[in-house]
Amino acid sequence: MLTRKNLSRSTTADPAVPVIRRIQQLLASAGTPGTFATRHTAGIDDIYFDVVDVGAVQLPLSHRTAQKLCDVARPARYGLREKTLLDPRVRDTWEIGKRQIKLDTRHWQRTLDPKLDLIARDLGLPDGVKLRAELHNLLVYGPGQFFAPHQDSEKADGMIGSLVVLLPSDSKGGALAIEHHDEKVSYRGSPNQLVLVAFYADCRHEVRPVASGYRAALTFNLFLDVAERRSERTTAPPVDALFDLVRDYFATQRPARGPLWPSSPAPERLVYLLDHEYTQKGLAWRALKNGDAVRASLLREVADRLDCEVVLALADVHETWSCEDDWGDDGRRRRGWYARYDGDEEDGDDGDEDYTLIELCNSDVELRHWVATSNKRVQAISDEVMDDEICFTKPSVDLEPFKSEHEGYTGNAGNTVDRWYHRAAVLLWPRVRTFAIRAKASPAWGIQEIAKALARRKAEVAKQRIGEMLPFWNSVAPREKAPGLADQILHVAHAIDDAQLATALVEPLRIEQMMPKMATRWGNLLARYGLTWCAQVFERWTSRDERHYDHEPRTTWLVLLPALSALLCTHGGEDAVELVRRIVRGQWMWLNARLDAWIKPPLSSHSLKTIEGASRPLVGLLAAAALADDRDLQSTIVARLAPERGYPIVGALAVLRAGAPHGAAMLGLGPLHDDCARTLTELVATPPRAPGDWSIMTQLGCKCELCARLGRFLRAANEQQFEWPLAKDRRAHVHGMITSYELPVTHVTRRTGSPYTLVLTKTQALFTRDATERATWMRDLAWLRENAKTPRRVRAQRK
Known part of the structure; x- marks a missing residue:
């Protein structure tokens, strides 16, 4: 059972812009x-209809006629999202389709038309709007039959509600209970007159079990006459007050929220969540329901006065609440806030949600399916809706979620529930901010518009547009996934002919986005802004704080660096050569820092794979350095990779293999080739491990007394097993060292005595590894000798 506790917090309970609360109060x-x-009611003689294979249905409905109707009916199905299901535990009733019903429409319409006018008035529809009712089916409920709480679907465009005509009978029970938000009503049939019940399609309703007799009802779908135009109501509070509030809202800067959250620009838009639910088919300005219509009309008039854009949109709301499990100390369910519709029925459960909502932790809103005032669909601007841009008169928590997921207590998180709602909203924003709002949602679109302005020689317009984007540019541009964005930004940065604006435009780009095909763009930027400007851009990209940044995109890009460098040197002259030289040196500093981390002991198999994977980026740097005639940098890189200076031999060999297609001479790899050959010759010359030699010469990085004792055991040639009484935390440290260094030693705890005994055993993998490693040395040495006889070179000339 869903209950609520301390629901004072809502998405605007503490708004960053206080004026939005007054807007909300005024709309409420x-x-x-x-x-x-x-x-409403009507007489028995106001409706005549026949049913196929039954004939004329006489009213009041007799048991005999009801039974005949059941004989020609079928069990009623119900819709659940995209499915149509048959489950008597949810819906237990008989249904007769409209094709089996022959209604005396002319006679019935004389009664129905004035009733529809009254219904339109009661439902709050504007003067002049006409309702139209289309027959849907005939439902017959026998003793014990019912329909569980549900919500009707809008079966066609323009449908806004349902009309249920309860036929007179002597049945008992079977009340039609209807709920919208926190309001509930219940209606029953009459023994001697027609009862007409109309309600909006987004209302949850149910048919209570029939106690005795038969309950029958004709159901109609209610539509708005699309030929009618919505008239404006005059019962709303003065528009002037709302005009002043909305004007202040868009002019008021967001206040600071502490030292880490300084004040920020005024909100870009106002989002008002409507009270009623709407589907994509039913969302239209002319189809808004009672209070929604009044408030939307107010906002439209304010938008006109303030020169604002205004649209309708569907709003998908997701909220995460902290909660408590709704169970008492005795293990039984607690009763919650929810009660049945009226007191003459026995209380029952309302669903199976056994938690109490405590506090709203997080919420987000996605706006889609935008509808202009012309009722034509317009392109949605997909962007995050901030909490201080939203107001409402009904909080989402008071509505029925279409989906709910309860996550109980876990080791790292509290008890929470996620709830999703389908709502609708009115959006308005100053028309002068339309470009900024769209550019924020789609940076690629914004850059394209600026490029169009430059193509039309409207440089001042382009500069103004850039100025509108800069407050949010660094936060939104990195998230844009549109292809070709970086290339377009470089084009605009050159065309704007303003070094300061160009710097701001390229700032959020990443160096990995600079593809070889952009070499011409950089040639143009070099010619316009000079070497210093271009070099500083690359330096800022390289030195950006990226502690949590995956290195793989950068290392992948370094493989492409020679292609970019070659094209840039070809088209950019001496300044381009110097720019390449600075780029390569900056990237070597970046990669060298990572090499230091990767070769730090213990060298695991994963570390060695990472080091081997760095071979192609290293060759990319060496090749780009060759294009820039930077032999000093080549020598520095090659010296860093020497096994004699501690670089793993597998990594050095991987560089030699990756660089072979280019030629050792071009890359300056001759010294590394010789160093690897000497190292492997020495390794191959060492005696193989003797049978029974259990020594492991791995140097442990830790200098604690436990690792000192572990090291003595590892180096002992005649000691295969060691039994070591250790407390739990000390055993854990030894376990960790053996695992991290991937030693061929098993560690088993014998759980007897105090403390327990850690049993270390060297395995046969020690001999297998040595044999495999020696075979690898011999193959690698043979490859080096063969490669030295037939060196390959690829010309790398710069025109």
Whole structure:
């Protein structure tokens, strides 16, 4: 059972812009002209209809006629999202389709038309709007039959509600209970007259179990006459007050929220969440329901006065709440806030949600399916909606979620529940901010618009647009996934002919986005802004704090660096050569820092794979250095890779293999080739491990007394097993060292005595590894000798 506790917090309980609360209060005070459900009556003789294979249905409905109707009916199904299901535990009733019903429409319409006018008034529809009712089916409920709480789907465009015509009978029970937000009403049939119940389609409703007799009802879908135009209501509070508030809202800077959250620009848009639910088919300005229509009309008038854009949109709301499990100390369910519709029915459960909502932890809103005031769909601007841009008169928590997921207590998180709602909203924003709002949602679109302005020689317009984007540019541009964005930014940075604006435009780009095909762009930028400007851009990209940044994109890009460098040197002259030289040196500093971390002991198999994977980026740097005639940098890199200076032999060999297609001479790899050959010759010359030699010469980085004792055991040639009484935390440290260094030693705890005994055993893998390693040395040495006889070179000339 869902209950609520301390629900004072909402998405605008502590708004960053206080004026939005006054906007919310003013909209809430706008008089709701109608209700969500209404009831009218008509005479028995006001409707005549026949049913196939039954004939004319006489009213009041007799048991015999009801049984005949059940004989020609079928069990009623129900919809669940995209499915149509048959489950008597949810819906237990008989249904007769409209094709089996012959209604005397002319006679019935004389009664129905004036009733529809009254219903339209009761539901708060504007003057002049006409309702139209289309027959849907005939439902017959026998003793014990019911329909569980549900919500009707909008079956066609323009449908806004349902009309249920309860036929007179002597049945008992079977009340139609209707709920919207926290309001509930219940209607029953009559023994001697028609009862007409109309309600909006987004209302949850149910048919209570029939106690005795038969309950029958004709159901109709209610539509708005699309030929009618919505008239404006005059019962709303003065528009002037709302005009002043909305104007202040868009002019007020967001206040600071502490030292880490300084004040920020005024909000870009106002989002008002409507009270009623709407589907994509039913969302239209002319189809808004009672209070929604009044408040939307107010906002439209304010938008016109303030020169604002205004649209309708579907709003998908996701909220995460902290909660408590709704179980008492005795293990039984607690009763919650929710009660049944009226007191003459036995209380029952309302679903199976056994938690109490405590506090709203997080919420987000996605806006889609935008509808302009012309009722035409317009392109949605997909962007995050900030909490201080949202107001409402009904919080989402008061609505029925279409999906709910309860996550109980876990080791790292509290008890939470996620709830999703389908809502609708009115959006408005100053028309002068349309470009900034769209550019924030789609940086690629913004850059394209600026490029178009430059192509039309409207440089001042382009500069103004750039100025509108700069406050959010660094936060949104890195998230843009549109292809070709970086190339377009470089084009605009050159065309704008303003070094300061160009710097701001390229700032959020990453160096990995600079592809070889952009070499011409950089040639143009060099010619316009000079070597210093271009070099500083690359330096800032390289030195950006990236402690949590995956290195793989950068190392992948370094493989492409020679292609970019070659094209840049070809088209950019001596300044381009110097720019390449500075880029390569900056990238070597970046990669060298990572090499230091990768070769730090213990060298695991994963570390060695990472070091081997660095071979192609290293060759990329060496090749780019060759293009820039930077032999000093080549010598520095090659010296760093020497096994004699501690670089792993597998990594040095991987560089030699990756560089072979280029030629050792071009890359300056001759000294590394010789160093590897000497190292492997010495290794191959060492005696193989003797049988029974259990020594492991791995040097442990830790200098504690436990690792000192472990090291003595590892180096002992005649000691295969060691039994070591150790406390739990000390055993854990030894376990960790053996695992991290991937030693061929098993570690098993014998759980007897105090403390337990750690049993270390050297395995046969020690001999297998040595044999495999020696075979690898011999193969690698043979490859080096063969490679030295037939060196390969690839010309790398710069024109």
